[in-house]
Amino acid sequence: MTGEHQTLALVLFGVFVAVTLAITSWVSRGRRGSAVEFYAGGRLFSPMENGFAIAGDYMSAASFLGISGLIALFGYDGLLYSVGFLVAWLVVLFLVAELVRNCGRFTLADVVAARMRERPVRIAAGTSSVTVSVLYLVAQMVGAGSLVALLLGGTGAAAQTWTVIAVGALMVVYVSWGGMRATTWIQIVKAVLLLGGAVTLTALVLVRFHGDVDRLLRTAADRSGHGTAFLAPGLTYGGDWTARLDFISLGLALVLGTAGLPHILSRFYTVPTARAARRSVVWSIALIGGFYLMTIVLGFGAAAIVGPQAVRASNTAGNTAVPLLALDLGGGAGSTGGTVLFAVVAAVAFATILAVVAGVTLASSASVAHDLYASLRRGRGEPRGEVAVARAAAAGIGVVAIALGLLARDLNVAFLVGLAFAVAASANLPVLLYSLFWRRFTTRGAVWAVYGGLVPAVALVLLSPVVSGSPDALFPHADFQCFPLQNPGLVSIPLGFLAGWLGTVTSTEPPDAAKHAETEVRSLTGAGAA
Structure with missing residues (x-):
């Protein structure tokens, strides 16, 4: 990339970081000591504001960079991510949004512990929430590294390493300084920017093909090297039984995982009532649905205009398809339009990553402080001390996410998020649904549900082709693979x-x-909800 690209994009990065830090400072003045302020932003957000924030939290680097890249490389099979991510919100809307808002205060463990012995349940749910959050953070780190490596000329390890470290440091600052209130406003700003960028690129792609979607798809198929197979299922998940089972496993993880994501569940506590939580989800479904329709156009547009070969040459996992598409749509490398559009898209993508990592880090640090720490000091810990622990936990989680992000930097970000969804659906969703709907559910059942999903999910990932035994694995020169599927959801969710x-x-x-009767009444009516 030319010096113009680098300078302009870096200036835009700097402007966004400065603006968000200013927002963090402004909204957090005089409001740092309260647990309700830090974890839930005072529960003062409107359904529309919270809906935009949820969309900003959910439309991550996996969506903007990863899904578009997968579609550009694998065509129809890449659509599974868009469909799965969107359909998952129906599960959230109809099964958990209102009930979670009524039953809990800040975290998933609050819902389960309402009718169980607190300490074992909180420790189990807190451990699971932190694990899911770290996996989700790793995907955002990989996206940031890929993006800035492209900006700096694709020079590889050094650019990616420093980018991952910088993103980790910024997310710790956002969370420890501003809490939920600042994080929410950052996510709202990011959602507006991302939707604006996606609308602009989608319009430019359609203008390039004079609104002829059929021509867009045929051109993408011709340039893919796979012909019409590019537009049909089976390019990635067809063939042998292993690939087909992987398809089912990934679909289950995507559709069921959203309802178990800690950073999504925590957003329902930022509104005053359960009705507001439900309306927030309706707003977010509208925004997210429109966005995922645009990622389909962007993915096939990148295949048709840039070409899968060029995308793969820039980043083997396809994470840079959208920035390369923006460069071409603006007039190509060296042109003023290309420089400006590339820089804007790169800055928007970077903003996306910063906003998402702030939300996920806040949710995971809340689990550490409110569940793990507080469960050991129940009755002795003060709210102010709990918030201090959450701020310290954000730093520790940031270090872990940075280390894992550097290790996984060559994997597709949407694929990495799929793994996080699988762990969430395996460990968090069973205990959540049982607690809300099964009268006979016990403390032992809750603890077993969490660990019975968490341990197999993590173990199967470690023993899968993702970690070893294949050229694209984390450790390509090792081979201790004994589980054939890349996503463990098909096995770990039922477990x-x-x-x-x-x-x-x-x-x-x-x-x-x-306790069950009390929880049931509260979940359905909101009586006594915090």
């Missing part, structure tokens, strides 16, 4: 539900009928 059922039916401690 989570099975473990929760088994723990409950073998429990010697009867369920507390009074």
Whole structure:
């Protein structure tokens, strides 16, 4: 990339970082000591504001960079991510949004612990939430590294390393300084920028093909090297039984995982009522649905205009397809239009990453402080001390995410998010649904449901082709693979539900009928909700 590209994009990066730091400073003045302020922003956001924030939290680097890149490289099979990410919100809307808002205060563990013995349940749910959050953060780190490496000429390891470290440092600052209130406004600003950028690029792609979508698809197929197979299912997930089972596994993880993501669940506590939580989800579905329709156009547009070969040459996982598309749409390398459009898109993508990592880091640090720390000091810990622990936890989680992000920098970001969704669907969703809907559910069942999904999910990922045994693995020269699927959801999600059922039916401690009745009334009516 030319010096013009680098300078302009870096200036835009700097402007966005300065503006968001100013927002963080402004909204957090005099509001740093309260747990409700730090975790939930005072519960003062309107449904529209929260809907935009949820969209900003959810439309991550996996969506903007990863999905478009997968479609550019693999055509129809890349669409699974767009469909799965969107359909998942129906599960959130109809099953969990209102009930979670009524039953909890800040985290997933609040919902489960309402009718169980607190300490074992909070430790289990907190551990699971931190694990899911770290996996999700790794994907954002990889996206940031790929983006800035492209900006600086694709020089590889050095640019990616420093970028990942910088993103990690910024996310710690956002969370520890501003809490949920600042994070929410950053996500709202980012959602507006991202939707504006996606609309602009989509319009330019359609103008390039004079509004003829059929011509766009045929051109993408011709340049792909796969012909019409590029537009049909099976290019990636067809063929042998392993690939087809991987398709089912990924679909299950994407559709069921959203309802178990800690940073999504925590957003329902930032509004005053359950009705507002439901309306927030409706707003977010409208925004996210429109965005994912545009990622389809951008993915096939990158295949048709840039070409899969050029995308793969820039980044083997396809993470740079959209910036390369913007460069071409603006007039090509060296042109003023190309320079400006590339710089704007790169800055918007970087803003996307910063906003998402802030939200995920806040959710994971809340789990550490409110669940793990507070469960050990229940009755002794003060809210102010809990918030201090959350700020410290944000720094520790940032260090772990940076280290794993550097290790996984050659993997597609949408694929990495798929793994996080699988762990969330395996460990968090079973315990959440059982707690809300099963009268006989017990403390043992809750603990077994979390660990019965979490441990197999993580273990199967470690033993899969993602980590070893293939040229694209994290450790390509090692081979301890013994699980054939890349996504563990097909096995680990049923195991989570099975473990929760088994723990409950073998429990010697009867369920507390009074607590269940209280929780049921509160979940359905909101009576007594925080």
